[in-house]
Amino acid sequence: MRSGLHKVIGVDLLTDLTYMLRLERNDMSFVPGQCFNLGIPDTAVNREYSSYSGIYDDELQFLIRQVEGGQVSPKFRSLRAGDMVEVDGAYGMFVIDQDLVKTRKFYFIATGTGIAPFHCFAKSFRDLDYQLIHGTRYANECYHRQDYEQGRYINCATTENSGDFHGRVTDYLKINPPPIDAMFYLCGNRNMINDAYDLLRSRGISSSQIITEVFF
């Protein structure tokens, strides 16, 4: 764990409210799934964000949704190349047991920017057998779907019929029941986590196979 100033490479706007903050990595090491505390220098306020980039990437990337009326996320959005960001980390245990990577199927279930740790997993573990189910409102929130291998990413869009599936992630799971012996990682808003958890348990999946992290 370490802290320091990292130079901004850029801010890529992905939708009206979501953007990707890109920072120089400065040899910062982390375990896929971990998060960092990010702060604007001299503001004395920071926030946690999971790494969106993989462990082999040259830069640190963070997928951020601007909070309406928020004090921090709008400031990150207005950063320009060359600005600095305070980075502390890495923290957290929403990580994958390395021993399971080659032996188990993984189901990653996310809403919104809760996809960040799963993007990191996909970029970090080359042998990972996974299925990513991503719930969004609109199909244009399929951030960087080209980064996932063909067939591994499924978008569930709730307010329009242009995604891979029209409806909630739980609706998708009801129609497409996952294998009972997979490992399940849930990340995103707590309502989705609660509903998906109940659904998986009702299908006979053990609670020991379900790992959750709330994004808010």
Place this chain on the structure above:
Amino acid sequence: MKVAISYPPIVNDRGQKAMVSQNRNVQFFKTPTYLLPVVHGQAATWLKNLGFEVIWDDGNAQLKSYDQWYQNLVAMTPDVVVFESTTPVMNFYWRTTAALKKDLPGTIFIMTGYHSMRRPEETLEEAPFDIVLRSNHVDFVLSKLIPVIAANADWRQSCDIEGLVIRDANGKFRSTGHFRQVEPLERSPIIDRDLVQWRNYAYENGNYLQTPGTYATSVVRDCMFGKCTFCRYNGPDLTFSMLPVEKSLDEYERLINDYGVKEIFDDSGVWYRGKEAREFAEGIIKRGLHKKGCYFGFNTRFEYLDKDTIELLAKANFRFVLIGLEAADEETLVKLNKGYQLQHVERSLKWMSDAGLHPHLTIMVGYYWQTREQLRQTVDFVKSLMFRGLARTMQVTLCTPLDFTPYHQECISKDVLLTKNYDDFDMSKLIVKTPIPHSEYYDAVKELYGIAFHPRFLLRQAQYLLTFRRRDWQFLFTYGIRAIRRVRNHIFNLTSADAGPKQATLHPPTGNSLT
């Protein structure tokens, strides 16, 4: 079915009672603080709402002796007894339960809490418990478990509620898997204040500037940061759950209007921040609760609250802000995963003190790596903050590994633990190898508490009181007297620790039943 949620009085041979303190750590004090066990209070309320007969049996807060508590519990013949574990009182609970099981052979004993949830088999091996909860969501689990027990004679075999380790009919241990990490907190009831006899907890609590005070139903369980290595709210098994702002506001309104509460403290590991914090403060103002003479307080972290939010909180009549300043050297903060930088501490505190909040620092000393220089940095920095009025009050504790937190595991793996006896983990003395003599850490604690009597600090406090919007001189007498008593308690404990490794004996003594 009759369910007792029980907290036995635990008294050591110095006549001190175990008090549950920050993060539900246990310390022994002559004059204890009585903290409402919030999640267990919600569990009791939920079970009562489900139609079960619930006995709220806090022998400490109800000022019972151990014998009184024991005899009363046996006389009530509960069907289920629920205890809460933490490392320094595990031996006590194991002995007590062994004795109780003889007197209440038909009663089901359930252990909850952060020690046993991480070593459930240990507790089942050491004492005749029937079930150990691996979940921190005690209310959610008990609300499902007790009806299953009531309705199914073969529950030991058939119960499949997640997050339990059950002693089966053959005496073997059966795990029902990992517990559910995220729960919808709004489904757990707001605490029934009459059931938990809230007035027993309304006065003796250092976190109250005014009394009667009470703890709110926590808005975050357990901590939305959850990464600090020494804290029990950290582990691969834990994430956090959050209560909607409106539901918490409803409770505050009821506590003020129906119970006449003068101080409400939310003991969530870390309270709301950002948008939710502002919504909460705005809700307090919109409902007019900021004009009812009630103060509000919470725990937070450095770098969580910005200046605008702090000013809004002050406007909403927030006062007591408990904030961890674990050390004043970057190396220690990094090792502890604190996630804030020392350079921002003063500014955060200045925002708070300028806005009229009452920052209360919680400091720790005695990390197994802490050098003389690091210790001195911490002492000097804290003194400087206190003398300049950037923090109003503080408490210092000896960092004690417990409940198998990452720091505890680290101490085990690095072989720096000086004892394996859980009774020694009561924060009354250092139990890790350190680079300098333990007496130097104890002296540092005494030096820090000595700030309370320093003329510069007293002058600052007097100036602070004169700035109160409401000239609350009650504060000077009630809070001041309680604060001095707490300082004396701490210094007494450290004087005892200095005198040698005298082992406190917890009652009941080993192997004896007191019936």
